[in-house]
Amino acid sequence: MANFSITRRHAGALLFGTALTALSPLSAIANPQPGGTLTITTTPEPALITNALSSAPTTAELATKIFDGLLEYDMNLKPIPSLAESWSTSADGKTVTFKLREGVVWHDGKPFSSADVQFSLMEVVKTHHPRGQGNLGPVTSIDTPDARTAVFNLAHPYPPLMMGLSSLEAPIVPRHIYEGTDFRNNPAVNNPIGTGPFKFTRWEKGNYIQLDRNEKYWRPGRPYLDRLIFRFIADSATRAAGVERGEIDVATFGTINPVEMRRLEKLPNLSIAQGGYEAIAPTMMLELNTQRAPFNDKRVRLAVAYALDRQFITKNIWYGFGKPATGPISSVLKGAGAFTDQGILRFDGKDRLDVANKLLDEAGLKRGKNGVRVKIFHDPAPFGEDWRRMGEYIKQALSRVGIEVELRNRDYPSFVRQVHNEYDFDMTSTWSIGMADPTLGVQRQTWSRMINPKVPFGNTAQYSNPEVDKLWEAAQTETDTAKRNQIFHKLQETLVADSPLIWIMEMDLVAVQNKRVQNLITSPLGIRGGLYDTWLQR
Missing domain, CATH: 3.10.105.10 (Dipeptide-binding Protein; Domain 3)
Incomplete structure (x- = not known):
């Protein structure tokens, strides 16, 4: 793994930083430090990394850094802006109008627009995502009167609609890449282009996937990290040893035997990253x-x-x-x-x-x-x-x-x-x-x-x-x-x-983390969020 030994010098680890738990002294540091590489181990290695087509856990962990959704959610599960900066619902509940964020660009430099929203949700997510019908079932069409407006037309009022528009559930994919193609066999499925905080860079099969900082991300100054490395290690004991030695910063739930997690959480440099799964139940x-x-x-x-x-x-x-x-x-x-x-x-x-x-x-x-x-x-x-x-x-x-x-x-x-x-x-x-x-x-x-x-x-x-x-x-x-x-x-x-x-x-989908990592858990999606606020104490 050529780049790993270089970037590991900058890699930190993970902290017990969630609004749902008491914070350690490190998490109270007010000034995020930009830069560094966060190394995460997860299992199994995904078959594809575009989550508009799959709800597999490891696909979601990766893809939510590459793609954005219209909305995100706070710790009280209240919708907050993402690609949509505001929205309104008609009196009869059958029309929802989203005003989209201006100046957003895809990783290839093309401009993001309402046409991408219409295409992503109606042509891809609703048909190909396992939860697409549940999230978008009564949405009969999406109008795009201008580049910054997406109007959802519903067959009937649909109470859960606003809870299923995150990057996890309804990622927005580029229309100019997918339109007119066989979605599942499009090369972009495993060489994805999004609007998210990190860009896909490299996949060394059987070893790791590398995502690099999106320098044109629409959130000013975000993400703080330069790079994410998702490592795939076959043996649970080897993964645990890597966390213990500080070679791995975050081990997602299921990568380390629970008995080992209980042992590791007692070490001074490690903890269990509580929370971050409330929105996924x-x-x-x-x-x-x-x-x-x-x-x-x-x-x-x-x-x-x-x-x-x-x-x-x-x-x-x-x-x-x-x-x-x-x-x-x-x-x-x-x-x-x-x-x-x-x-x-x-x-x-x-x-x-x-x-x-x-x-x-x-x-x-x-x-x-x-x-x-x-x-x-x-x-x-x-x-x-x-x-x-x-x-x-x-x-x-x-x-x-x-x-x-x-x-x-x-x-x-x-x-x-x-x-x-x-x-x-x-x-x-x-x-x-x-x-x-x-x-x-x-x-x-x-x-x-x-x-x-x-x-x-x-x-x-x-x-x-x-x-x-x-x-x-x-x-x-x-x-x-x-x-x-x-x-x-x-x-x-x-x-x-x-x-x-x-x-x-x-x-309890908790992760094992090194305490040097700050703000790992900042939303009810936890590590399935964008990690754009995560940073390393060095």
Whole structure:
């Protein structure tokens, strides 16, 4: 890695700097120091780095530095300006007008305009992003009366619209690069041009991706850093050693075993970067293929849900970086009223294994002479060693109720192809972004209109339930907050009782950081933000 040894002299590390936690003395320094290289390790290496076409976690971590969205969000999840400097909504809620920022240019020097917004959202994001339908579903067209005005026309008022216009959810891509091309096969997918704080420079496959400072970024004086290096290291122990030695500044969640994270956070130069995931409400889950045996039978799905000990998984596999999930909607939305745990089927009773065995008997899956009722394949998410460890636990836990599990550990491209494109799986583990409104992130997992093998990370379970569809569609149009929350409560009750997915844990997507890094967490998107305010204390 030719440039790495040179730039490492300027690399700092990471600080416990978030509005949600007490700040260390270093974070109180008022004068940011420009320059330096921030080195981040993440896993797995992404298949592509344009997140208008993918919601894969590592794609999002990279692409949100390259692209901007119309909006960003403060720590209270309130929309704040980005490429849009102001906006207004019509009295009937069916027209939203955005005034765009003047003087913004793409990384290739071409001017940014409303035509880019119209093209990006209607032609690319709405069709190709896994959450595009949720974010932009009722947007029927976008008018561009002039270069600085984008007028969204909606089929009906849509309460969640303003929560899904960040660079994470709705990145603005250059029309002059993509128009008239096959988007997924356009060379710009992996040689991207954006308006964001950092420019794509280099990708050495299997090693690192380099992003350099956008000297023409529209935020004055930003970004502070000269360079971002995203390193891909195959072994978790090697990643942990790199953080400990100061060779790596930030290790994203999942790159280091949780037990090692607990050890590293005790070292004087390192800490856990708290917060920075409030706007994405991440939840860990198992996806079940509801279109083939045995999981086309609800009783078998429920038996698996009863057989798994979520408390054990949270404590002993993920070392407390989260809490057991009760259903599809995260408890981070409790304050907004969308979450409930009342009337929701629970799987943690003392007799849970007895219940699981009874359900399997009722489903006609009797034990054979060897005690096995049925054999299934389980594809653990290819996001690191801890997912494989959880797979081993699942194998042991299900064997207790007569389900034999064969683990298939695949590389990331193979996993996406077989699970998300070909639906060739029985059960898989994954985690998903729920977002600040369930319509934006959670809906795609169980809304039948999101069954699409061309768009990964949608309704992978291929679950189709007319009652659930009607509830999701009612939530899209209901403007009364109390009534809308009641719809979400009914969805939680219905989905948990049917269990097309098994919700395991609400995740704390914390990173390990070196305390020299300042302002790593400055928004509810955390390291999935632009990092333009991040700087290094040297």
